[in-house]
Amino acid sequence: MRxxxxxxxxxxxxxxELNEIEQELFEKAKLARxxxxxxxxNFFVGCAILLENGSIFSGSNQENAAFPSGLCAERTTxxxxxxxxxxxxxxxxxxxxxxxxFSEKNPPIPPCGSCRQSxxxxxxxxxxxxxxxxxNLNEETIKVHSIKDLLPFSFDGTFL
Numbered sequence: 001m002r003x004x005x006x007x008x009x010x011x012x013x014x015x016x017e018l019n020e021i022e023q024e025l026f027e028k029a030k031l032a033r034x035x036x037x038x039x040x041x042n043f044f045v046g047c048a049i050l051l052e053n054g055s056i057f058s059g060s061n062q063e064n065a066a067f068p069s070g071l072c073a074e075r076t077t078x079x080x081x082x083x084x085x086x087x088x089x090x091x092x093x094x095x096x097x098x099x100x101x102f103s104e105k106n107p108p109i110p111p112c113g114s115c116r117q118s119x120x121x122x123x124x125x126x127x128x129x130x131x132x133x134x135x136n137l138n139e140e141t142i143k144v145h146s147i148k149d150l151l152p153f154s155f156d157g158t159f160l
Contacts, residue, residue, distance in 0.1 A: 025056065045095065
């Protein structure tokens with residue numbers, strides 16, 4: 001039996017299509033991107049997370065000469081937020097990434113597989129979807145309402 005997978009997403013061509021909180025998250029992720037430590041890949045990523053209490057926290061990717069000791073912006077931010085606010089629900093995650101020398105051709109950059117797996121852990125933990133946005137520096141943005149849209153056959157603690 002054949003079944004199809006459909007991905008539900010929204011596409012925003014620029015920042016004027018984003019609401020006020022989405023614009024704020026974009027700006028915070030963009031600023032965090034500037035603080036990335038990426039001397040090896042020259043690929044700079046920033047992430048901003050909105051918690052249920054209204055707080056916003058950001059982080060950036062951090063590389064290391066001893067691959068794979070570095071960490072992506074999404075996991076840097078997720079783990080810090082979880083360690084410091086373990087009972088707060090995550091409402092939105094906004095990612096801005098791309099090569100240090102940004103080009104008009106650079107598309108919105110989605111989270112890597114490891115970050116997708118980490119995000120699914122928090123959706124499962126809080127039993128609630130997290131709005132996920134990924135954008136380029138031109139503010140072109142893709143939004144999904146759950147990481148499950150990007151990771152349809154996900155693995156979580158229910159398998160253990």
